[in-house]
Amino acid sequence: MNNFEEICSLIGKDKATMNETVLLNHSKDESDHEAVEPDIVVFPESKEDVVKIVQYANKNQIPVVPFGAGSGLEGQAIPVHKGISVNFERMNRIVEVRADDLVVIVQPGITHMQLNEQLKKHGLFFPVDPGADATIGGMASTNASGTLTVRYGGMRNQILNLETVLADGRIIQTGSLAKKSSSGYHLNGLFVGSEGTLGLFTEISLKLHGIPENIVAARCFFKTVRDSVDAAAAILTAGIPIARIELVDSRSIKAVNDYEGTDYPEEPTLFLEFHGNESGNKEDIDLIKAIAEEAGCLEFLFETDSLKRATLWKARHGMNYALRHGSPGLASLTTDVCVPISTLPDNVEFADSQLDALGLKGGIVGHVGDGNFHVMILFDPASHEQIAKAKELEHQIVEFALKSGGTCTGEHGVGIGKRQFQRQEHGDALDVMIDIKKLLDPNNILNPGKVLPAGIEQKI
């Protein structure tokens, strides 16, 4: 029997395919990294299926690449060394809502929007909101975050336990259902963000939060991008527990006005949100308005109406699509640096001016409350000159961030595109990471070619 037949005999032939269209759909994500088709796509329905697939792959040294919604921005789901793509769409159940514990246990294939839809009736929500409707498994794999992370934390802060299948087929529980623990080594933290290179998740336990009694959104715009980031830094150091504070530059505002039909002033803008009780929010907003005005805010507008609030956040989440939509035929490369807040104005201003200086299209948006911002660099994929300029700008932005004490990726993960910066960012700590990879995946079957720098494969 060949690999496909053997896998079919192990898990059932309705759970594996070599259909060309399916292979094509598992060859890429939302990045512009080169597509590579897997040899086989499997659709496990249980952890037992996952164990069988991984054990077979390990025995036969075949790469195993987990696949969620395919919405990644760094090529994590692309099977660069071919092999088996493991699509978790049939493992998308809520296993248990433990409302009294503010905990939910899910399978990895559920998306964050599907999850929140089910949580509403409990008065609870899950706060990690990347732009795309990613799966919880994918979000755990890249340590995703989003606009609410400044208040609630990213994936690593929400995860209590990961049921994980290791390269040799053992199933481990990386944590417990306790809200905190000092027992043993913190495997939760190690496996979150490991991008399928250390194990495959089959069940995920998450913290939940009560839907706030009162939510107010606001937007305020500025003359320069520097003013807007200075204002954000001032708001943060005032110690006010803001729920969202997002930067959108004038290029992105223009793109979203064109795409969504909004009429936001086309200036550097902060989108804000406050979660709390009514009187507390009122007091916080008065203070923040004063700080923003002091920092040069031209106008401060509220969106108390829930529809307008929804429009605002839909616009923000759709920024990526709006920018691409406005430039058909162009490819994109998205940076994701995260830097100490005090260095954010310099970092953003540098990116802003270089985008113009290099004559590239694009836009800047950012979770500025965390010091995390994205430069979407658009380029003509047929122009060697533009490709070179886009890559040069990416390098410059990452260099600036690392010199500021920051990181090359705040939330998108390393995948393929950020491997080149791993040695520079982590120094000798990278050797510890490589040793951990070798320890847990000696045959290098788990998502090979990701996270660790190119050239490491041979050593593993």
Add this chain to the structure above:
Amino acid sequence: MNNFEEICSLIGKDKATMNETVLLNHSKDESDHEAVEPDIVVFPESKEDVVKIVQYANKNQIPVVPFGAGSGLEGQAIPVHKGISVNFERMNRIVEVRADDLVVIVQPGITHMQLNEQLKKHGLFFPVDPGADATIGGMASTNASGTLTVRYGGMRNQILNLETVLADGRIIQTGSLAKKSSSGYHLNGLFVGSEGTLGLFTEISLKLHGIPENIVAARCFFKTVRDSVDAAAAILTAGIPIARIELVDSRSIKAVNDYEGTDYPEEPTLFLEFHGNESGNKEDIDLIKAIAEEAGCLEFLFETDSLKRATLWKARHGMNYALRHGSPGLASLTTDVCVPISTLPDNVEFADSQLDALGLKGGIVGHVGDGNFHVMILFDPASHEQIAKAKELEHQIVEFALKSGGTCTGEHGVGIGKRQFQRQEHGDALDVMIDIKKLLDPNNILNPGKVLPAGIEQKI
């Protein structure tokens, strides 16, 4: 030359001693685990000193045991296999306050009270507040937490970077100064809570928080311990961002009244605190008061006066000492389970009733907002029967917690006393932990005899 002479020649003879009194002072912590003296105590003054000590120890297979304030409750600082005790008291500087980044970089020997004293003038504070004035290094090593953890998170949530000396003398940076990162494997999480068994910290970067504009404390007491815990669970699930919510049972209230001269009603009590702005706190408190009264609160009292508030938290933090003070001659054993909130009433009621049923003295206090509670079990160290009963009760409490989906230690760490529960709690994940220990410390020189179960040493 013997070991002592060689170490003196490496780091200077004023930084090492074999003085009997000093050895004795490094033989124990605040637990009742058996004291063991180290062979040598060293006082490094720089990371270079630490590297030299560790390299020498690794070459000569001598145990290295980090020592902070000696305030641990699980024997982490006891050199059970003798060797070198590394006291960090001379590495106690603030390296840099980065107020605009809400970040501070410190050496491991500074205590949390010393740190907060220095932060006041910046309007900032560090929120992890264990009962003792532990060092930041010790707190990072055990993933310590405290009364404010329900709002701000424990040590693992605060740590951005650890400069760490590995067993072979390499220095690594486990993170960066960015507030979040998806770059590489999360070594921060792995090293926090590793209790000196994977590396020694020489510099620690921490998140800071703005001192809240308005702080209100309150206490409310109940007829039964179950009522008080039910009230805590109801408050938490209402989604109100409370800053502190602490359970103190009637035994502990009595002990603290005797010790501190307070006149708190000797009933199961919740101590509460709210951080925010004035109007927001007022609205939250009105709601919480209603929830507590619904749950059977007998009286709800405010401590707006800052002196009375300080007295209240001094009383809470001194509970451990108060209970011991009230029973001179008795030894103590402290449990530290942390369980899902919905199971907390059953867990606490079980412990409460068993303490009585076994005829043991003691008391129960807890960070109930996190599902974490401590039973301080007092026993006569000369009575085999009492020792057996105390250990039996500890086992029962941990068994109950693990069956509830909880952990054997929420914040004190594994040390010596919780090693016996590691296999039961972690199952096959323990083997991954053992492999990581072998990988990073092949000669088993870093705090041997801690975290991993007894019997593992031979295998390492």
